[in-house]
Structures are given as structure tokens and as C-alpha cells.
Amino acid sequence: MASGKEIRTQISSIQNTQKITNAMEMVAASKMRKAQERMELTRPYASKIRDVIGYLAEADSDYRHPFMEAREANRVGYIVVSTDRGLCGGLNNNLFKTMLQDSRAWNDKGVPSDFCTLGQKASVFLNVVGGNIVASETQLGDRPSAEQVIGSVKVMLDAYRDGSIDRLYVVYNQFVNTMTQTPTIEQLLPLQAEAEPEGKYRWDYLYEPDPRTLLDGLLTRYVESQVYQGVVENIACEQAARMIAMKSATDNAGEIIDDLKTEYNKARQANITQEISEIVSGAAAV
Amino acid sequence: MANTVQCDIVSAQESIFSGEVEMLTATASNGELGVMAGHTPMLTGLAPGPVNIRMADGKEEVFFVSGGYLEVQPKKISILADTAERAHDMDEAAAQRARQEAERELANRSSEVDYSRAAARLAEAAAQLRTLEKLRRKKR
Numbered sequence: 001m002a003s004g005k006e007i008r009t010q011i012s013s014i015q016n017t018q019k020i021t022n023a024m025e026m027v028a029a030s031k032m033r034k035a036q037e038r039m040e041l042t043r044p045y046a047s048k049i050r051d052v053i054g055y056l057a058e059a060d061s062d063y064r065h066p067f068m069e070a071r072e073a074n075r076v077g078y079i080v081v082s083t084d085r086g087l088c089g090g091l092n093n094n095l096f097k098t099m100l101q102d103s104r105a106w107n108d109k110g111v112p113s114d115f116c117t118l119g120q121k122a123s124v125f126l127n128v129v130g131g132n133i134v135a136s137e138t139q140l141g142d143r144p145s146a147e148q149v150i151g152s153v154k155v156m157l158d159a160y161r162d163g164s165i166d167r168l169y170v171v172y173n174q175f176v177n178t179m180t181q182t183p184t185i186e187q188l189l190p191l192q193a194e195a196e197p198e199g200k201y202r203w204d205y206l207y208e209p210d211p212r213t214l215l216d217g218l219l220t221r222y223v224e225s226q227v228y229q230g231v232v233e234n235i236a237c238e239q240a241a242r243m244i245a246m247k248s249a250t251d252n253a254g255e256i257i258d259d260l261k262t263e264y265n266k267a268r269q270a271n272i273t274q275e276i277s278e279i280v281s282g283a284a285a286v
Numbered sequence: 287m288a289n290t291v292q293c294d295i296v297s298a299q300e301s302i303f304s305g306e307v308e309m310l311t312a313t314a315s316n317g318e319l320g321v322m323a324g325h326t327p328m329l330t331g332l333a334p335g336p337v338n339i340r341m342a343d344g345k346e347e348v349f350f351v352s353g354g355y356l357e358v359q360p361k362k363i364s365i366l367a368d369t370a371e372r373a374h375d376m377d378e379a380a381a382q383r384a385r386q387e388a389e390r391e392l393a394n395r396s397s398e399v400d401y402s403r404a405a406a407r408l409a410e411a412a413a414q415l416r417t418l419e420k421l422r423r424k425k426r
Contacts, residue, residue: 044301048294048364052329052357059327146298205357208316208330217331218355221366225298 004271007264011257018253024087025246031142032178032239038143039175039229039236046229049222056215057191059204063211066161067219070190076106077114077134077156077165079188081172081230082122083238084139089245091173091181091237092121098183099171100129114165116156118149118231134159142235149228157220160189168223172230173237179244181237186230188223290342291323293363295349297370302349303339310363311338312356313413321358328358334410336417337365350376350417352410378418385411 057068080099082092103113117123117136126133135155140148159165168189173181207214290306311320313335321328337349354367388408392401 041300042298044294044296045298045366048296049366052355052364052366055327055357055359056329203327206326206328206330208314208328214329214331214355218329221355228298 004264004267007260007267011260011264014253014257014260018250018257021246021249021253025243025250028239028243028246032236032243035142035232035236035239036175039232042229042232046225049218049225053191053219053222056205056218061204061211063215065212065215065219067189067215067223068191071166073106073111073166075112075114075165076103076167076169077116077159078103079116079118079153079156079168079170079227079230080122080126081170081227081234082117082119082125083234084120084141085238086121087245088238088242091241092125095171095173095183096122096125098185102169102171102185103131114156114159116152118152118227119234140231140235144228144231144235146224146228149231150224153224153227157189157223170227170230172234175233175236175240178240181241184230186226188226191219289323291321291325291361291363293339293365295337295351295365295367295370297351297354297367299369302367302370302372303347306342307339307363308342309340312351312365313337314356321356321363324360325358325363327360328356330356332356332365332367334413336413336420337370338420347372348417348421350414352413376414376418378415381411381414381418385415 078099080095082095086092106113113131114134115122115126115131117126117133117138119140120138123133123136123138135152137148137152156165156168160168167187170186170188172184174184176182290308293303293305293307293310294301295303309320309322311318313333315331315333318335319330332351332354334352335350337351338346339349340346349367349370349372351365351367351370354365354370357364357366385408388404388411391404392408
């Protein structure tokens with residue numbers, strides 16, 4: 001049995017850890033609220049542009065943009081959104097697992113993958129498993145600007161344009177609520193064809209100046225906004241997951257401290273009992 | 287009753303305006319245009335400049351967009367703005383400063399890249415001032 005002093009040092013060290021995890025929990029909680037607000041603010045744009053793209057796919061246009069043309073897949077691209085820092089439970093690992101499954105499924109069909117990573121953890125992970133990283137961006141921080149995302153997205157868009165990848169996916173954690181974050185894989189390119197609208201009249205937009213430049217700009221903006229939305233959502237997920245992870249760490253530390261305190265008291269009591277019996281037997285011997 | 291149409295103005299950062307409008311005027315890449323209810327479907331790029339909306343009760347409101355896209359459906363107008371501001375939130379002094387800054391950069395330009403960026407900034411500052419001008423005229 002450990003002596004009283006040893007247990008006391010152990011308790012105080014765990015108490016220090018508990019203080020840290022408790023502080024991290026509170027920091028994550030307040031950051032999560034802000035991240036959630038930002039997520040709500042960016043949502044209207046993302047959903048609006050998705051609507052417009054939906055109409056666009058319905059429109060009966062003479063001009064088909066390459067982004068809307070499905071072609072046979074010879075190579076697929078993933079934009080992987082992860083956190084920069086750890087201590088957020090299984091958030092990143094769950095995401096990577098989902099992504100790897102998808103990528104393996106393609107690989108079995110003889111289709112290799114390219115990766116673009118946003119966030120430290122994804123690039124570290126893909127380096128370990130030997131994924132082919134073509135672009136990466138780290139240190140996005142708590143308030144990423146659209147500019148930080150656009151650079152890496154452009155690399156993937158260019159790869160799609162010149163035909164080196166034929167599918168583009170974005171992988172991120174979807175924020176359902178504080179307790180639940182779902183790893184999500186969304187296909188960005190080619191735009192998924194909607195079911196052929198039957199019996200609808202044929203119509204098309206008036207394009208100004210011309211469909212080519214307009215669609216190119218709009219579709220690029222669409223992909224960027226979807227990725228940006230993913231990044232913002234992933235940050236809210238990160239903070240929520242960290243909050244939960246730190247809360248359970250704090251609780252666990254509390255339990256261990258309780259156990260150790262019991263042990264310490266037992267040890268102390270045994271010591272006292274022993275001393276008393278020594279004194280008593282010593283007195284009896286006199 | 288006036289014929290109105292649902293209009294949404296959103297920027298990447300937030301939703302700026304949503305409501306029924308009678309008419310919307312904006313600066314498209316090919317020039318200014320006005321949209322009313324029942325317009326044929328249209329998709330166009332927006333140049334930096336003011337977006338003016340007139341609501342059913344005759345009230346007008348001015349927004350500033352630094353570029354983006356205007357999508358028109360017969361029953362719906364959407365503006366996907368790069369950045370949008372309510373015009374009366376804008377700071378005239380800051381816009382003036384930005385314009386002078388951009389003009390000075392244009393005057394002693396060093397490279398081609400900087401030139402195009404400065405020109406874009408100048409266009410934006412000028413458009414902001416134009417928006418403010420419009421707002422002031424209306425107030426009088």
C-alpha cells in the first residue's frame with residue numbers, strides 16, 4: 001500500500017490536471033457558442049447558393065459547364081476538413097475512418113485518391129497512412145476567413161478542370177447538436193444531377209454577360225462557399241467535442257481523486273491504529 | 287395593391303435583408319438594371335455599387351454590395367453578395383480615405399499585380415461613395 005505522502009502528491013497532481021481540464025471545458029463552451037453563431041450566419045448564403053445551383057441544374061441551357069458534366073472517374077479528390085489541435089475526443093478519428101472507407105471503396109475499383117487538407121490533424125494523419133496530399137492549409141484559427149480556404153479549394157478546382165481528378169468531395173463534421181457531430185462526405189463536383197423534371201415547361205435563365213463567364217464564377221463561388229461552410233461547421237464541432245471530452249475528463253479526475261482520498265484515509269487510519277496498538281502493548285509490557 | 291416579390295440579400299457572412307419588395311435596382315456587370323415582380327428568370331453578375339429596393343409601402347432602402355450575383359425568378363429575387371452592408375451603416379470618411387489610398391497607390395504603382403488590386407479597391411471605394419451620395423439625395 002502506498003504511503004500517505006505518496007498518495008497526497010498524487011492527489012494534488014490530479015487536482016491540477018482537473019483544474020486545467022475544467023478551464024478548457026469552460027473555454028470550449030464559450031468558443032462553441034460563438035462558433036455556433038457564426039455557423040448560423042453563414043448558413044443562409046450556403047443554402048441560397050445551393051438553391052440557385054439547383055435551379056441552374058433544372059434550367060434547359062444550351063451551354064453545359066464542365067462542372068455539371070459527369071465523367072468517368074479515374075481519380076477522385078477529397079477536401080478534408082479537420083481541427084488543428086487535439087483533445088477533442090474521437091472527432092477527427094471518426095471523420096478519418098469514414099473518409100478512409102470511402103477512399104478504399106474507390107481504391108478497390110482501381111481509382112486512386114488525391115487529398116487536400118484543411119487543418120493540422122488531417123495532414124498529419126494522411127502523412128502517416130500515405131495519402132497523396134496535393135494541397136494543405138493549417139492554422140485556420142477560430143475565425144477562418146474565406147480567403148484562407150479559397151487557395152486550397154482553387155488547387156482542387158484546377159485539378160478538376162484539367163482532368164486530373166474526376167470527382168470532388170468535401171469531408172467534414174456536421175454539427176447536429178452539442179452531443180452529436182456526424183462525419184459527412186458531400187459530393188461537390190460534378191454537380192449531382194437532379195431527377196429529370198417531368199412535364200415541366202422548358203426554361204432557361206437570361207445570362208448576362210454570357211453563360212460561360214457567369215457560370216464559371218458562380219460555380220466556383222458555390223464550391224468555395226460549401227467548403228467554407230464545412231470549415232465553419234467543423235469548428236463548432238471541434239469546440240463542442242472538446243467541451244464534452246474535457247467535461248468527462250474533469251469528471252473522471254474527480255472520481256479518481258475520491259478513490260485516492262478513500263485510500264489515503266484508510267492508510268492514515270491504519271497508521272493510527274497501528275500506533276495505538278503499539279502504545280497499548282508498550283504500556284502493557286511496562 | 288402593388289405587385290410585390292420576395293427578395294433575399296445574403297452575404298457570405300450573414301443574411302442582410304429578406305422581405306417583400308416592389309422593385310429592386312442594382313448595378314449589374316453590364317450596367318444598372320431594375321427588377322420588378324414577374325421578371326423572366328435571369329442570372330447576372332453584380333458590380334460594386336448600390337442596391338436600391340422599394341418596398342410595398344413606398345419605403346426605400348439602400349444597400350452596398352462589393353460584387354456578387356443576382357438571380358431572378360418570377361416570384362423570387364436573390365442576391366448573393368460578396369460583402370453587403372446597409373448603406374447607413376457605412377462610414378463616409380472611411381470610404382473617402384480608402385479612395386485616396388487607392389488613388390495614391392495607383393499613382394506610384396510598382397507592379398502589374400498591385401495595379402489591378404488597387405484598381406479594384408478604387409472601384410469599390412468609388413462605388414461606396416456613390417451609394418452614400420444616393421442615400422443623402424434621398425434624405426433631402
